[in-house]
Amino acid sequence: MPEEHIAIKLNKIFHQKARLGIMSILMVMEGVEFNYLKERLKLSDGNLSTHLSILEKKKYIKIKKKFVKKKPKTLCQLTEKGHQAFVEYINNLEKIIKSMPGAERK
């Protein structure tokens, strides 16, 4: 049952819409401000903080707080570990899709 095997290998951390969104944006931008992510993903402060903490605990992202022009800013950055894990996640998703009956014909 190779299909089941791939499905089980999927990283459950990314298997959530908000975290998937955070990781996708961080794959493109070097560093993203908290408010930017909040606006883009239409999440509340608390909700976004929770998802960022989960990713930070897994060391997939780094969160830094700093002052820019005397205003506090929270910067989120993708780590090398996070980058690798997300690429692997995307590859596994593609494997699942390719394993669909008739996928080759498309």
Add this chain to the structure above:
Amino acid sequence: MIEDEKRQAIESIGLIKELITQTEREMWYSGGGWISIIWGIFCLVGFSGQRLLYTTGPLRGLYWTKGVYWTILSLIAILATYLVVRSRVKTQSQKRRGYFIRGFFLFWIPLIILAYVLSSFCIFLPDISVKYIPIFILLVISTGYLIIGFLFNKEILFMGTIGFVGTVITGFLFLSYADIVLGLLFGVGLIVTGLISNLRWKEQKLLQKTG
């Protein structure tokens, strides 16, 4: 169960692709403040110059030279835009260069052609006054800003809305002063839009550098 995983996989891949594409496009447009400033200066200089030269100045009555005047100004603005874009694409990936080229040729070029076609109605159809030329052109350009604004950038959306509404009001109520009103509206509006875009972009870059 397996079918459910597959459905989820397709949805997830779709969402990832959509977010990555949107973010890449947004990155491209959010750094384009200087382009907005160039076209703001173009509007300010163009309309105020037109007023000075053709109402009281040496070219009074020589309306045929307006085409030459705007063409020269447009060429200068296009050249300046090209130089700004060239300096930016040097550091961009091949993929982002592709976005610009596609964006420029598939979006702005058809809009500019549409503006020229509408303007030619004013010249060739005697019932439509040539005074409507800037109104038609700026309505088309504002529509362009509205579309880009909806897709990528709040400041440009704001500028597009102000520009579109302002052009309609000017067309109906202040047609005799269209060059002054529209010159100020688009000139100041685009310069402010460009400055805000640049400021946001700088803040983002500063955060990345200090990160």
